Amino acid sequence: AQTVTQSQPEMSVQEAETVTLSCTYDTSENNYYLFWYKQPPSRQMILVIRQEAYKQQNATENRFSVNFQKAAKSFSLKISDSQLGDTAMYFCAFKSRETGGSQGNLIFGKGTKLSVKP
Amino acid sequence: GAGVSQSPSNKVTEKGKDVELRCDPISGHTALYWYRQSLGQGLEFLIYFQGNSAPDKSGLPSDRFSAERTGGSVSTLTIQRTQQEDSAVYLCASSLGLAGGLGELFFGEGSRLTVL
Numbered sequence: 001a002q003t004v005t006q007s008q009p010e011m012s013v014q015e016a017e018t019v020t021l022s023c024t025y026d027t028s029e030n031n032y033y034l035f036w037y038k039q040p041p042s043r044q045m046i047l048v049i050r051q052e053a054y055k056q057q058n059a060t061e062n063r064f065s066v067n068f069q070k071a072a073k074s075f076s077l078k079i080s081d082s083q084l085g086d087t088a089m090y091f092c093a094f095k096s097r098e099t100g101g102s103q104g105n106l107i108f109g110k111g112t113k114l115s116v117k118p
Numbered sequence: 119g120a121g122v123s124q125s126p127s128n129k130v131t132e133k134g135k136d137v138e139l140r141c142d143p144i145s146g147h148t149a150l151y152w153y154r155q156s157l158g159q160g161l162e163f164l165i166y167f168q169g170n171s172a173p174d175k176s177g178l179p180s181d182r183f184s185a186e187r188t189g190g191s192v193s194t195l196t197i198q199r200t201q202q203e204d205s206a207v208y209l210c211a212s213s214l215g216l217a218g219g220l221g222e223l224f225f226g227e228g229s230r231l232t233v234l
């Protein structure tokens with residue numbers, strides 16, 4: 001069974017600084033997606049960035065980028081130029097693409113609470 | 119609709135009562151998911167519907183929990199004889215399913231259930 005581990009329950013960063021959130025996962029599959037979701041106090045989960053496992057190039061979305069290390073099963077999120085609005089819970093998630101795998105289910109880590117301080 | 123819609127937004131009930139939570143997914147999305155999020159915790163998978171296939175119920179915590187999806191669209195999560203440990207936010211999500219998209223799930227704002 002797949003597992004996703006986020007080892008940092010809480011982190012804080014000064015506004016305009018850079019912060020990196022860690023995520024590791026365990027799977028025997030070769031074809032999958034990885035995601036970072038953001039959950040602000042409003043509760044709604046919002047997709048921040050996605051990575052397809054077969055792509056070696058790290059995904060980037062504006063101030064958000066990932067460091068995807070497939071062999072190490074590591075998928076960290078870097079937030080550059082942190083803004084107050086980035087304050088939220090951040091969840092790392094895994095989804096299988098393989099037939100017979102847990103295709104339907106998005107498996108989440110326990111989350112990292114990020115606080116951006118002015 | 120434009121997004122995933124859930125109702126009620128908040129529900130307070132007494133222990134032992136039954137509750138129904140509703141989810142209206144994004145039009146055209148064939149996959150629908152229910153997750154439970156306890157205070158300060160991650161998301162716990164409950165159930166997954168994909169098209170007309172039998173649902174994956176492997177995450178339901180007990181036989182007090184059930185869910186239906188009518189006409190491949192709206193879903194209802196029912197909790198019978200509620201217990202205090204059922205208090206949580208219940209999140210619904212939908213996606214394009216196996217046929218398309220990039221695996222992304224779109225979430226509703228959740229239904230916060232409080233069992234007194």
